[in-house]
Structure formats: structure tokens, C-alpha cells
Amino acid sequence: MAGQSDPDFSVFSAAEMEFLAEDEMIEIVPNMRMEELNLISGDYGPFLPRIATEVPLWLAVALKKRGKCSILPPKWMSVERLTQVLEAERDSPKEFQQLPFHYVEISRLLFDHARDDIPDIYMVRSLIEDIRNVRFHKVESGLETISARTHAVKLKNLSAMEVNIVRPFVVRTLQAFYKHDSPELIQQPAQMSGRRPQVADRGPRRDLRRR
Amino acid sequence: MASGSGSGLSMEDFESLMKTSDVELLKKAWRNEKAAPEILQFQSSLVQRSQEQIQLMEETIEDFTRSGLDPLIVSVYQMDLDRTQYLLRSYLRIRLQKIEKDMIHISKTDIWNRLSQQEQKFAKKSYENMKKYLDESVLSKFPIGYQSNLKQSNASEEDDMVPEPNLDTFVFCKSESSIGSIPLDDSGDEIVDLVA
Numbered sequence: 151m152a153g154q155s156d157p158d159f160s161v162f163s164a165a166e167m168e169f170l171a172e173d174e175m176i177e178i179v180p181n182m183r184m185e186e187l188n189l190i191s192g193d194y195g196p197f198l199p200r201i202a203t204e205v206p207l208w209l210a211v212a213l214k215k216r217g218k219c220s221i222l223p224p225k226w227m228s229v230e231r232l233t234q235v236l237e238a239e240r241d242s243p244k245e246f247q248q249l250p251f252h253y254v255e256i257s258r259l260l261f262d263h264a265r266d267d268i269p270d271i272y273m274v275r276s277l278i279e280d281i282r283n284v285r286f287h288k289v290e291s292g293l294e295t296i297s298a299r300t301h302a303v304k305l306k307n308l309s310a311m312e313v314n315i316v317r318p319f320v321v322r323t324l325q326a327f328y329k330h331d332s333p334e335l336i337q338q339p340a341q342m343s344g345r346r347p348q349v350a351d352r353g354p355r356r357d358l359r360r361r
Numbered sequence: 362m363a364s365g366s367g368s369g370l371s372m373e374d375f376e377s378l379m380k381t382s383d384v385e386l387l388k389k390a391w392r393n394e395k396a397a398p399e400i401l402q403f404q405s406s407l408v409q410r411s412q413e414q415i416q417l418m419e420e421t422i423e424d425f426t427r428s429g430l431d432p433l434i435v436s437v438y439q440m441d442l443d444r445t446q447y448l449l450r451s452y453l454r455i456r457l458q459k460i461e462k463d464m465i466h467i468s469k470t471d472i473w474n475r476l477s478q479q480e481q482k483f484a485k486k487s488y489e490n491m492k493k494y495l496d497e498s499v500l501s502k503f504p505i506g507y508q509s510n511l512k513q514s515n516a517s518e519e520d521d522m523v524p525e526p527n528l529d530t531f532v533f534c535k536s537e538s539s540i541g542s543i544p545l546d547d548s549g550d551e552i553v554d555l556v557a
Contacts, residue, residue, distance in 0.1 A: 162395060169447070170388070184434065185434075187434070187438070189437070189438060190441055190442065191384045191441055192382060192384075209440075212437060212440060216433060218433070313533055320531070320533075321530060325527075325530055325531060328531075
């Protein structure tokens with residue numbers, strides 16, 4: 151499945167996003183002894199019982215599945231931290247809070263494979279869902295402001311999975327506007343302050359290249 | 362992006378350069394290739410090195426299995442190998458798909474130089490096959506003056522039957538460090554601030 155027959159090859163599948171996320175580092179506590187691993191992707195270990203080590207997520211999940219370690223949930227995945235993030239997201243309708251780029255994929259993998267290592271897992275899970283929903287609403291309302299005069303859309307702090315979900319739509323929308331935009335200037339509302347999906351206006355359409 | 366003083370690499374740049382493993386570079390190449398509408402420059406030395414590392418790893422795993430090493434360790438090495446192989450294969454296949462899609466355009470412009478030798482062979486062969494197929498099945502039955510696979514008719518001044526990749530499409534990009542303001546159009550009125 152290394153090459154799909156999908157003609158639109160610019161779209162990453164969710165599995166591919168997870169693949170990228172699996173290279174993120176995470177801490178584990180092994181319960182056994184293992185010598186250093188000299189892999190193509192790097193050197194990890196040596197592994198000693200009860201000594202925390204950093205490994206890529208795919209390795210952590212593999213070891214966890216075989217009962218060889220427990221995973222330490224990353225600091226951002228605590229109830230306190232996530233509650234803070236959720237509140238901040240709700241309080242600032244124009245910005246996205248800073249979250250790990252792959253927070254969706256990482257949390258998903260940990261929920262699936264390391265349930266017993268996450269304290270208050272139900273709370274954590276529901277917080278992350280709420281955060282995702284709030285953020286996605288912001289993306290949606292930001293998309294409404296895209297118009298014919300949009301040069302670029304800036305989405306600060308958007309995460310990998312979120313980018314991937316909106317990518318096809320945003321690209322097609324911007325393309326359609328670019329192709330069909332009207333030459334007359336449309337009165338734009340005053341520039342939005344703050345940093346929400348910042349939309350840079352361009353002036354009257356000029357032909358950039360010979361078609 | 363080198364931050365700080367103009368010439369030379371700062372300490373952080375040097376460190377990050379040393380930390381950039383081939384796998385990271387391959388991942389980057391794969392991501393860029395996937396997201397870009399046109400085919401990019403072939404990373405021949407990267408591909409070469411990756412192939413060598415994969416080869417070496419395959420042999421190492423064979424040795425491990427033969428010597429009866431703990432199957433857990435062997436499977437971990439195998440997983441790492443599979444991941445790297447996937448990246449490499451996917452990278453090469455995306456490029457092949459792009460070549461198939463735009464083969465005429467690629468053959469006729471500078472983009473040809475972005476292909477590896479094997480890709481060029483592939484492109485040439487594909488083009489010949491496609492041309493032959495179109496000629497035999499359809500074009501030869503058209504009236505004279507309309508038989509070219511490149512021009513709509515002999516009256517066309519240029520090769521207007523050649524599909525081009527859409528370079529005006531929008532792409533997502535993520536900056537790795539603060540780059541500052543970038544002008545978006547000629548007048549310098551519209552700028553976008555790229556921050557980390």
C-alpha cells in the first residue's frame with residue numbers, strides 16, 4: 151500500500167498521518183532489560199527495568215503490546231493541562247492554543263494501547279474531544295471569511311490531523327475563488343484583529359502567468 | 362533557516378544539521394513530494410544512502426534470526442526496517458504517479474532534469490507507449506491536420522494538447538522557525554508573518 155491508486159495523491163490518509171506521528175518521542179518505563187537498539191531511525195536504549203527512557207511512539211506501542219513496558223503519558227495529556235487548554239480555546243475565538251502538532255494521533259494511539267497508563271482516562275478523552283470540537287468550529291468559521299481576495303490563509307497552531315482534514319476543502323475553495331473571482335473590488339469588513347485564520351487580501355486580480 | 366548573524370552556521374544550526382538523520386530527510390522529501398503539485402528534484406544521494414541502509418539492515422536481521430536472537434528484538438528491527446522501506450517506496454511511487462500523469466509535459470521541459478535516470482527511462486517508455494496507443498486507436502483515423510497528439514490541430518501555434526500540472530494550486534506549508542514577514546504580491550502590500 152505504499153502507493154495508492156488514488157489520483158489525488160496530495161492527500162494524506164489518516165493512516166499516513168498516524169505514521170508520521172509515530173515518530174514522536176515519548177517516555178516509557180521498561181520492566182525488562184534490553185540492550186541498545188541501533189535502528190535505521192536512530193539509537194535507543196539500553197533498557198533497564200524501572201529506568202525511564204525516551205523512544206519513538208511506534209516503538210513504545212510495540213513494546214507495550216508485548217507487555218514489556220509502561221508508557222508515561224506526556225505532560226500535556228493531564229486533566230489540569232487539558233482543562234486549561236480547553237478554557238483558553240473557548241475564551242479566544244480568534245486563536246488556536248498551542249498543542250503538540252500530533253496531539254490527535256498521539257492521544258488516539260495511547261487510548262488504544264495504553265489505557266491503564268493514563269490516569270482519569272475518561273476525563274482526558276472527553277477533554278480532548280471537546281478541544282477538537284471547539285477548534286474545529288473555529289476553523290469552520292474562519293473558512294467563511296475566505297473570499298475572492300484571499301491570498302493566503304494563516305492558521306497558527308493548527309495541528310497535523312486538523313490540517314489534513316481541511317486540506318482538500320481549503321485547497322479547492324481557494325482554487326475556485328482564484329479561478330472565478332470577480333475583478334471588481336468587494337468591500338471587505340475591517341481587518342480582523344488578532345490571529346484567527348488570518349486572511350490576507352489581495353487587490354484586483356492580475357494575471358500572474360500566461361495561460 | 363539560519364537565524365542570527367549572517368555568515369556561517371550558528372551552533373544551533375550546526376547541531377540540528379547533525380541531528381537530521383537520513384530518515385528525517387526521507388520523511389521530509391516524501392512529505393514535500395506528496396504535497397507539491399509538480400514533481401520535485403530527485404534526491405539521488407538520499408535515496409542511494411537509504412537503499413544502502415535498508416540493504417544493510419536486511420542482512421543484519423537475517424543474521425539475528427539465524428543466530429537465534431530474542432524474537433522481540435528482531436521484530437523491532439524489522440518494524441523499523443518496514444517503516445523506512447515504506448517511506449522510500451511511497452516516495453518513489455508518488456513520483457512515478459506524477460510522471461504518468463504529466464509525462465508529455467515533463468518530457469518537453471526542464472523538469473526532465475529533475476528525474477533520476479531510471480525515471481527518465483520510465484517516462485520515455487510510457488510516453489512512447491501512450492503515443493503509439495493513441496495513434497493506433499484514434500489519431501490515425503482523424504483527418505489529416507488533426508493527427509498530432511501534441512497539438513489540437515496543425516493550426517495550433519503551440520502544443521495545446523499537453524496537460525500541465527496546476528502550479529497555481531494552493532498548498533499548505535509549515536515554517537520551522539520564525540521567518541518574519543513575507544510579501545505575497547508585487548506591491549508589497551500584502552504580507553504574511555510566518556512564525557514557528
